[in-house]
Amino acid sequence: MKYFYSLFVLFVLCTAPMIAQFTDDMESYTDGQPISGGHWTDWGCGGGAGCAIMSTSEQARTGLLSGYIPGDTTTDAVLDLGNKIFGTWSISFFMYIPSNKEAYIKTLECVPICASDWQANHILFNENNTNPGVGTIYNTALGDINFTFPHDQWFSIIMYWDISAGIQNATWEAGIDSNLIVPAGTPYTDDTGTYPLGLGGIEFFSISPNNHYYVDDFCFSDSPCLILNTNETNQSEFTASPNPVHHILKLSANNTISAIRIFTITGQQLFSTENNTTATSIDMSHYASGIYFVKVSMGTSEEIVKIIKQ
Incomplete structure (x- = not known):
């Protein structure tokens, strides 16, 4: 594995016994095979190729492997975050979107599928392959939020949720490519003020034939996942x-x-x-x-x- 250091401040807070916290550098999977089990599941499409996220050696931020969402329009992978309704939670990961390709992710209110299907925080990158390097977060408490991102290189996604006062008072913030996109204290609602049932997961969907992206180096924690490039960190007084x-x-x-x-x-x-x-x-x-x-x-x-x- 390439030498890389990331500081992940990790403590244990289990509001869901199956998914508490984790890191995933995508190295434990088999190249060319679908990834299912543990914190990886899908949006009810049955698993397997054409549904689950795929392991690939085509790109990797660290090590040899990453996760791949192709342009088959059927892949609908889900990262299960455990349906959190209290506490503070953070996720960080990296994305790679080639030129002339688009991508889609979304925060989910519950995993497995909720009947209510909260329609907020749809995040599109180069939507319809017509706006390279520009993305939009749709249907947030602040309306639609535009942002920029780079093609043909890895960039970071960080989200932080404060649910300490309960999900009906939740706030969040988000950063993309080290830029703050959603400011701290933003209500975690859609544009009508509706809160979700919980913090369920992250959806990685193949939204079109032009969809093509990779993900790597995940951290999910009850403290902020800070990613800093640094040579070493030694504990001292x-x-x-x-x-x-x-x-x-x-x-x-x-x-x-x-x-x-x-x-x-x-x-x-x-x-x-x-x-x-x-x-x-x-x-x-x-x-x-x-x-x-x-x-x-x-x-x-x-x-x-x-x-x-x-």
Whole structure:
């Protein structure tokens, strides 16, 4: 497997015993065969080729394999997220869409199929193969949201849901290609204000003969899945307080802190400074409420801590 490091902050919170949290680099499957079982299922089309997501060596972000959704118009794979109705949940993965091809994914309210079939958050990339590099999230609380993405290279998808007050008060945010597309605190509803029954899964559908895309490196967790390209992260004596923070965040370490960076959950860098002390502070009073990651460099080691801004 190619050398790659991703920080996934993982804790255990099981609201559904079968699907709690997972990572999937797509390396455990057989090239050229359909993928079923565990967190991979389908939208009632019976499994097998022409229904389930396929394992392929045509493209891979890491390792040798990825998942493939062809242009057969029948493949309708589902990533089962366990029908969450409480807690905080995050998913991250990567997509690759060749030039002159389109793609479709959708968040689902329950897995298996719900009778109500909540019609929100249809995400189309290069819809009808007429708008390369442009996508749209349809039927959200903010209406239809346009975004950009690159063809012929891997790019990230990150979604975060806050269901701590119950699904009927859920909010979410989303980032595509390291750009924030849906801001934190957005109600997790359709454009009429209707909430789903739960956080069921992600649908990967072959929407047309021009459909052609790959997916890889999944993380589903009850804490934000932050993806940062970095050489290494070694644990050291380091503290950040108070957490949650309202105004001033204090940082201290046994070793000299050489650099500090702050990221959103989508990996967007908001702050960067050089340093040469073992203790310092950052004024976060102007930051919006939400979750951030503080990355601290100390010599040859790095540490990342999740900070809640109130």
